[in-house]
Amino acid sequence: MRIGIGYDVHKLVKDRPLILGGITIPYSLGLLGHSDADVLTHAIMDALLGAAALGDIGQHFPDSDPRYKGISSLELLKEVRAKLADKHYAVNNLDAVIVAQAPKLAPYIPAMRDNLAEILGLSPEDINVKATTTEHLGFAGRGEGIGAYAVCTIHRTGQN
Ligand SMILES: Nc1ccn([C@@H]2O[C@H](COP(=O)(O)O)[C@@H](O)[C@H]2O)c(=O)n1
Ligand SMILES: C[C@@]1(CO)OP(=O)(O)OP(=O)(O)OC[C@H]1O
Numbered sequence: 001m002r003i004g005i006g007y008d009v010h011k012l013v014k015d016r017p018l019i020l021g022g023i024t025i026p027y028s029l030g031l032l033g034h035s036d037a038d039v040l041t042h043a044i045m046d047a048l049l050g051a052a053a054l055g056d057i058g059q060h061f062p063d064s065d066p067r068y069k070g071i072s073s074l075e076l077l078k079e080v081r082a083k084l085a086d087k088h089y090a091v092n093n094l095d096a097v098i099v100a101q102a103p104k105l106a107p108y109i110p111a112m113r114d115n116l117a118e119i120l121g122l123s124p125e126d127i128n129v130k131a132t133t134t135e136h137l138g139f140a141g142r143g144e145g146i147g148a149y150a151v152c153t154i155h156r157t158g159q160n
Contacts, residue, residue, distance in 0.1 A: 001092070002154050004051025006043040009139075009147040020098060020105065020146075021112025021129060022074040027103045031146060034063035038073035040098055040129065043148035044116065045073070045080045047096075051154040052089050077119050084154065093126040094152035099140045105131040 012018075016030030020040045031037035045057045054060075060083070061068045061076055068076070084090065094116075098105055109131065113124040120127070134141040 002051045002089075004047040004049070004152050004154070006046030006048075006050060006150040007147070008039045008042040008046065009145050010037045010039045010042075011145045012143060018103075019073070020108070020148075022072065022115040023108050023111045025103060025105070025108055029143075035061070035068050035071045035073055035076065039146050040096060040112065040148045040150075041073035041077055041116070043150040044094060044096060044152070045077055047094060047150040047152040048080050048084060048091065048154065051152055052084050052087055054083060054087070074115060074119055077116070081120055085157075088156055088158040089154045090157045091120050091122060091126075092153040092155055093122070093128075094120075094150055095128040096130065096148060096150040098129065098131045099134060099147040099149070100131060101133045101136060101141050101143050 010031035010033050012029040013032045016032055018025045018027040018030040019036045019038045049056055109129045112129050113127045116127050117124040139145050140147055
């Protein structure tokens with residue numbers, strides 16, 4: 001059994017959609033990035049890559065590469081799953097926290113879990129997503145950005 005951790009932050013700006021776990025959430029602001037800036041999925045990918053000692057998403061999907069401009073982070077997550085499979089690793093479970101003062105995310109979390117589970121070939125029971133405010137403290141509390149943390153465990157499926 002191996003564990004991994006991921007953390008990411010994106011800035012909230014006007015005229016961008018807010019996409020978390022592949023779900024578009026109605027809000028006046030969205031996250032800025034080269035991809036769709038799905039900060040939750042980014043933290044999860046970094047946790048998975050970390051567990052497999054495969055570096056981080058910036059190394060695999062550089063933000064200088066036009067192939068990734070505007071890409072759905074769920075597409076990148078599929079690639080991360082494949083990269084782990086190439087090294088004979090599969091995911092057991094993951095847990096994540098989205099740090100956002102607003103909007104209220106709880107109603108969207110079941111759909112995020114379903115999306116992530118489908119792509120990772122897991123049951124939604126193997127995926128937990130939580131949300132927290134920071135009680136108006138710091139960049140997230142001021143509504144300047146959204147952060148996400150993720151941890152996961154993976155196991156070997158065969159000989160490396
Ligand atoms: N963007 C958010 C932040 C929090 N929640 C939910 O609200 C509950 C209370 O949050 P605190 O930061 O005051 O602990 C928490 O249980 C979250 O589920 C949310 O839905 N969206
Ligand atoms: C996801 C990638 C894809 O080019 O771009 P961004 O959306 O800017 O996200 P970031 O968290 O900065 O990670 C870098 C890249 O991997």
